Amino acid sequence: MNPTLLLAATNPGEQIVFWVCATLAVLGALGMLLSKKPVHSALFVAFTMINLAILYVSLQAPFLGMIQIIVYTGAVMMLFVFVMMIVGVDASDSLVETIKGQRLAAIILVVSFAALLIGAIINGLQGAAAPSLDVANTVDGGNVQGIARLIFTDYIIAFEVVSAVLIVAAMGAMMLTHRERYRPKPTQEQMSRARFQRFAATGQLPGNLPPAGTFARHNAIDTPALLPDGSVAVESVPDPLQERGDTRAPSVEDITEVAEISEGESVVIEDGVVEDLGDEK
Amino acid sequence: MTTDHYVILSAILFSIGVTGVLIRRNAIVVFMSVELMLNAANLAFVAFARQQGNLTGQTIAFFVMVVAAAEVVVGLAILVTIHRTRRSASVDEPNLLKY
Numbered sequence: 480m481n482p483t484l485l486l487a488a489t490n491p492g493e494q495i496v497f498w499v500c501a502t503l504a505v506l507g508a509l510g511m512l513l514s515k516k517p518v519h520s521a522l523f524v525a526f527t528m529i530n531l532a533i534l535y536v537s538l539q540a541p542f543l544g545m546i547q548i549i550v551y552t553g554a555v556m557m558l559f560v561f562v563m564m565i566v567g568v569d570a571s572d573s574l575v576e577t578i579k580g581q582r583l584a585a586i587i588l589v590v591s592f593a594a595l596l597i598g599a600i601i602n603g604l605q606g607a608a609a610p611s612l613d614v615a616n617t618v619d620g621g622n623v624q625g626i627a628r629l630i631f632t633d634y635i636i637a638f639e640v641v642s643a644v645l646i647v648a649a650m651g652a653m654m655l656t657h658r659e660r661y662r663p664k665p666t667q668e669q670m671s672r673a674r675f676q677r678f679a680a681t682g683q684l685p686g687n688l689p690p691a692g693t694f695a696r697h698n699a700i701d702t703p704a705l706l707p708d709g710s711v712a713v714e715s716v717p718d719p720l721q722e723r724g725d726t727r728a729p730s731v732e733d734i735t736e737v738a739e740i741s742e743g744e745s746v747v748i749e750d751g752v753v754e755d756l757g758d759e760k
Numbered sequence: 761m762t763t764d765h766y767v768i769l770s771a772i773l774f775s776i777g778v779t780g781v782l783i784r785r786n787a788i789v790v791f792m793s794v795e796l797m798l799n800a801a802n803l804a805f806v807a808f809a810r811q812q813g814n815l816t817g818q819t820i821a822f823f824v825m826v827v828a829a830a831e832v833v834v835g836l837a838i839l840v841t842i843h844r845t846r847r848s849a850s851v852d853e854p855n856l857l858k859y
Contacts, residue, residue, distance in 0.1 A: 497765060508773050511780065512779055512783075517786055520789050527773070534766070535803075535806055538810050542818070546825060547802075547825070550825055559832075559836070565840055566788065581783070589779045589782065590775075592778065593771060600771060605764075612815070616815075626818055629815055629819045644830050647830075648829075651837065655834070655837035
């Protein structure tokens, strides 16, 4: 065997990278398979893909490693997570088997399939020493340039077809998720009229609700806002909290302080600084 | 590291992907398993590219990534449409055509 080939085959750094990243990639794939929630599955797959990217870089394919991180972990898996937000994060698997014994049959099938594959690989490759890509990666000036030369010369037709596939896929996604509007969109004028009619009918205020915690000592969501005259605006606390009775009572100091401010008196802030708000009126 | 280590890793990842497609019922997880299988094929391509000493395998892996991205876009759009009409992401739900 050529001594340089032997050196490339027993590079200790590559061995460490392979064993660490291969273990983590398989663990990530198993996590995808076994986790109940789809969000956890997505994160496990993203983890597997980052490990595969590291393996690509150690296989002298730095361009593909970067593309793997950008396209797969950055775009594809995040698209999965976005769709999960639409479809519902809690849509976990049902454990009912539709076909009887399907799970057991699937596992037996997959284990024998994997045994067949691995046996064929070991038999066929026989520990073939890997020649390095040093020549191919330098003859055009680099890995990216080498791939670019192949794409734009030998594989130009495949490249054009793939670009058409991408455009068709984007248009197809738009077509599939498009929803026809059956009634015209309400204009601003119509919405305003509806708000005031609702005010006349039910007494619901047409303006914005005061945000929780305004003028109060706590800006937590359960603290009702204080109106400028010092009264308490109960509707500033979100409805679910009101229903549960989780509304915090505003302190008496807050109410008197707001009343004093609106009357134009000087107010002592807690750390001793005197602010005379009355002069600014 | 010899090529067969990488190809065996690729075979293991592919088998896990097949298992996911066969036993998981959530369509999104089935999709992720398909992605895992595509990635396993890519790993084999890249490993064989180094074995052969030229960049053709890496170019093919690049094309596989592009096609996989397009496939994910269309597949997830179909999933969103199914969810809109059936309120479900399970691959067992569309079996009602039988009845």
